[in-house]
Amino acid sequence: MSVDAQTDAAARTEVLIRFGIRYGFLILLVGLLIFFHFSARGFTSPQSAAFIFQSVAITAILALGVTATLVVGGFDLSIGAVATTTLMASAYVMVVWDQPALVAVLFCLGIGLLVGFVNGVLVVHMRVPDLLATLGMMFLLIGLQRIPTEGRSISRGMTLPDGTTAPGSFSEGFLALGRHRFDFFVDNLIPASVVVMIVLGIVMYVFLEFTRHGRMMYAIGSNPRAAELAGVPVRTYKIVAYMISGVFASIGGILLAARLGRGDIASGNNLLLDSVAAALIGFAVLGAARPNAFGTAVGALFVGILLQGLTMMNAPYYTQDFVKGAVLVVALVFTFALSHRAGR
Amino acid sequence: MTTNVALAISGITKAFGTNLVLRGVDLDLHAGQVTVLMGANGAGKSTLVKIIGGVHAPDGGEMRLGGAPFRPADPAGAIRAGVVTVHQSINDGVIPDLDVATNLVLDRLPGTGEPHLFKPGRARTIAAEVAERMGLALDLRAMVRDLSLADRQMVAIARAMAREPQVMILDEPTSSLSDAEARRLFALVDRLRDRGVAILYISHRTSDIRRIADRIIALRDGAISGRFETEPLDYEAAVTAMLGHGLTEAGIEARPAGAEVLRADGLRLTPAGRPFSLSLHRGEVVALTGLIGTGKTALAETLVGLRSPVAGRLSLAGRPYRPRSIREAIAAGVFLSAKDRANNAIIPAFSIFQNISLPFLARYGRFGFLTGGPERKMARDQIDRLGIVCQGERDPILTLSGGNQQKSVVARWLSQPCRLLILDEPFQGVDIRARRDIGAKLRETAGDRATLVLCAELDEALEVADRILVMADHTLVGAHVNTDIDLDQVLSQIATHAEAASDARPSR
Missing domain, CATH: 3.40.50.300 (P-loop containing nucleotide triphosphate hydrolases)
Structure with missing residues (x-):
């Protein structure tokens, strides 16, 4: 009898732990929303929601990209630098070369693809460990983006190194990427960057979960040797993962440039850490214990909601990084300690 | 046979889940003797080695080392008691980025009572003694990563010997050595035997076994399936005992073959291999x-x-x-x-x-x-x-x-x-x-x-x-x-x- 009762209790605890691992993070998210609804006036208004989405859009896009490299068991530290490089590059193409917005966008996407390809080749063919290869690339890009303008920011009418004045300017169309707002129940509510984020999030989610390419990428991340012996082109997919990461980061950089309206040399410092944190928090969502697009998006939103709520409750700005760090640590405990205890 | 039993193993059993891997193994290892253990994949060789080496605890049976009960809680416990294992993977036994001298004295580093300051000179003095005793002619300042596989294996064994063990387990030590290198290894094994160490040697290579075996034990399906202790050792009988047959007459009805699917002509897999057809x-x-x-x-x-x-x-x-x-x-x-x-x-x-x-x-x-x-x-x-x-x-x-x-x-x-x-x-x-x-x-x-x-x-x-x-x-x-x-x-x-x-x- 008592033995039965004990196993019953143990089974119940087991079920509870499983439930906690699976839904814990989402429950926490809902709890936060309820808490802020009552303690911060205006938190649950459409404008506030749009603001939260806008504040995390670029981070989330970069995080979705780095998720692709995490899925194949890699890592990409260069995403922040890719974003700031494309920020500078788009400004340079439009302001100094006086080219239209489309050229700037294509040029930047090209940079993202190229950097991702080089990262992939370094990791796959030169056998440089992923953290080191992408760290090197990060430094290289941070330096490279300063060279054409001798370390200065790019804006309309700036004086170029050769003494002439820059001929071009940011086109209206390009700026719209950062400033246009779509109507959604309320007029002028949703910024274009948020729409881009949502579209990319859905694309990434479908790609990873429902295509054979995504399936093979997860196989590579779990056991590359077995994947190879099952005929998966491991090297190709790894390079593709870094190219996805590069191109997503360049999209983030383009949106950042469009929002700022100038090639600001000091912007985007926090992008790398914030987006990696979002992707890692994503491990804990729905108890996935693996990189996944849905989790990454929720991870980015979670941080955004927390910061917005705390700001509306008058928490000082300098506590923000501390809060992000704390969320990340809790999420990692969820992912690793708890799910291992549940025997998976 | 010598009667000086260094390690007595009796009735050892071990199961992983429902899979009974060892079903009561009795084995004596004698001091100053090389016992060769043969067994096919999954016969339980590595499990037996791991139990002796303290990695796994047996489910049943007992081991006695020099007459006293021997129940190592972990590999370090087995080593302290005087049972060391040199693993098949050579790099498990040496640290490639350190020099030979440091590798030879490595096991003293975590010991209590040792000075905290590492003196290369003192290390080399001790290492030189160890090398001398083992007949190891190597530059003590050479980095281990620059050595050949055979030399690394020697260093691993010499390092194990520095602990002055009573029992040494060598797990396929020649698997990645050439014949000339293997001969140097055998000279080292002879030295160990002369020093009175009981050696359990795991290998399938006939040349190894003929050269150094004092006796052969065959393991099959988790039990000893043959003991060969009298000269000359019957290698073929040992292989038969290890692989076994006659237990299962599966009643295959060989079918006539259809059209040819794959054909290989004059195929050679290695430069030294003879060509064959398939x-x-x-x-x-x-x-x-x-x-x-x-x-x-x-x-x-x-x-x-x-x-x-x-x-x-x-x-x-x-x-x-x-x-x-x-x-x-x-x-x-x-x-x-x-x-x-x-x-x-x-x-x-x-x-x-x-x-x-x-x-x-x-x-x-x-x-x-x-x-x-x-x-x-x-x-x-x-x-x-x-x-x-x-x-x-x-x-x-x-x-x-x-x-x-x-x-x-x-x-x-x-x-x-x-x-x-x-x-x-x-x-x-x-x-x-x-x-x-x-x-x-x-x-x-x-x-x-x-x-x-x-x-x-x-x-x-x-x-x-x-x-x-x-x-x-x-x-x-x-x-x-x-x-x-x-x-x-x-x-x-x-x-x-x-x-x-x-x-x-x-x-x-």
């Missing part, structure tokens, strides 16, 4: 047997494009066949189910159906999208056909027992038709029932393809094959139809050719 036919199950390291896996890898042959021509269904990658092989209809499923086959993060469908994802959806239905239905069919015990096709693969994991791996390659199916050790680490299930299913489905099964255990070959090929020294040395087969001849081909093979190995 012909595999539709509807036929062919087993390839031979000791470990004789080239079975090399042949399989050649057939699927993982390595290119030194010489020779392959043809598939009458056309020239030269795959450059495993993808090309799969596209041509040649599938390989690799050995060692944990490393080479299982995707641990995936469910059963995802593991089964992995090589053929393009066939389960449109435009790259996986719709789920056909893929999962295929997996359910395979689960039913092979009798995989699970709750559903969506169960994580790691929740299955070893035998059912192996069935899933086989199911992966049975799930689509092919021309030639190669299975490398498909019965590795599975219980007898799963083994029978897999073998029966392979025979049942064999009609439309050629099947090549690689297995070191003769019993497994007899259970599954229409025809048995024997491999030694990277060439084929025998072919037998599996009806009224002359087992003595097969065994002697396995054993004697292995001897000729290892004798013929080139020395560097």
Whole structure:
């Protein structure tokens, strides 16, 4: 009898732990929303929601990209630098070369693809460990983006190194990427960057979960040797993962440039850490214990909601990084300690 | 026989889950004597070694070291008591980025009572003593990573000797050495024997065994299957005891073969290997047997494009066949189910159906999208056909027992038709029932393809094959139809050719 009762209790605890691992993070998210609804006036208004989405859009896009490299068991530290490089590059193409917005966008996407390809080749063919290869690339890009303008920011009418004045300017169309707002129940509510984020999030989610390419990428991340012996082109997919990461980061950089309206040399410092944190928090969502697009998006939103709520409750700005760090640590405990205890 | 027993092992049993690995092993190791332990894959050799070395605790039985009970709690405990193991993987025994002297004194570093400051001079003095005692003529300042494999192995053994052990276990120490290097190793082993160390030596190489064995113990299915202690040692009988036969008359009805599927002419797998020819036919199950390291896996890898042959021509269904990658092989209809499923086959993060469908994802959806239905239905069919015990096709693969994991791996390659199916050790680490299930299913489905099964255990070959090929020294040395087969001849081909093979190995 008592033995039965004990196993019953143990089974119940087991079920509870499983439930906690699976839904814990989402429950926490809902709890936060309820808490802020009552303690911060205006938190649950459409404008506030749009603001939260806008504040995390670029981070989330970069995080979705780095998720692709995490899925194949890699890592990409260069995403922040890719974003700031494309920020500078788009400004340079439009302001100094006086080219239209489309050229700037294509040029930047090209940079993202190229950097991702080089990262992939370094990791796959030169056998440089992923953290080191992408760290090197990060430094290289941070330096490279300063060279054409001798370390200065790019804006309309700036004086170029050769003494002439820059001929071009940011086109209206390009700026719209950062400033246009779509109507959604309320007029002028949703910024274009948020729409881009949502579209990319859905694309990434479908790609990873429902295509054979995504399936093979997860196989590579779990056991590359077995994947190879099952005929998966491991090297190709790894390079593709870094190219996805590069191109997503360049999209983030383009949106950042469009929002700022100038090639600001000091912007985007926090992008790398914030987006990696979002992707890692994503491990804990729905108890996935693996990189996944849905989790990454929720991870980015979670941080955004927390910061917005705390700001509306008058928490000082300098506590923000501390809060992000704390969320990340809790999420990692969820992912690793708890799910291992549940025997998976 | 000398009567000075260093380590007495009696009635040791060990099970992992329901899998009984050791069923009561009795073994005495005598001081100043080299005991060679032979056993096929899965016979329980490594489990026995790990129990002696303190990695695993036995479920039953006892060990006595020098008369006193010996129950090591962990490897460090075994070493303190005087039982050291030198592992097969040489780099487990040395630290490549340190010099020889530091490697030799390494075990003193964590010891209490040692000074905290590391003095290279003092280390070299102690190391020089150790090297002197072992007859090790090496530059003590040389970095271990710059040494040859043989020298590294010597350093690992000398390092183990610095602990002055009573019992030393050498696990296939010559597996990556040339003959000349091996001879230096034997000189070192002689020295250990003269110093009165009881040595347990694990190897299959005849030349090793003839050179240094004082006696041979054969292990099979978790129990001692033969002891050979009187001169001259009967190596062939030991191989027979290790591989065993006659337990299972599987009642194979050898079927007539269909059209030729794969043909190899003048194939050479290594520069030193003799060329051989091979012909595999539709509807036929062919087993390839031979000791470990004789080239079975090399042949399989050649057939699927993982390595290119030194010489020779392959043809598939009458056309020239030269795959450059495993993808090309799969596209041509040649599938390989690799050995060692944990490393080479299982995707641990995936469910059963995802593991089964992995090589053929393009066939389960449109435009790259996986719709789920056909893929999962295929997996359910395979689960039913092979009798995989699970709750559903969506169960994580790691929740299955070893035998059912192996069935899933086989199911992966049975799930689509092919021309030639190669299975490398498909019965590795599975219980007898799963083994029978897999073998029966392979025979049942064999009609439309050629099947090549690689297995070191003769019993497994007899259970599954229409025809048995024997491999030694990277060439084929025998072919037998599996009806009224002359087992003595097969065994002697396995054993004697292995001897000729290892004798013929080139020395560097």
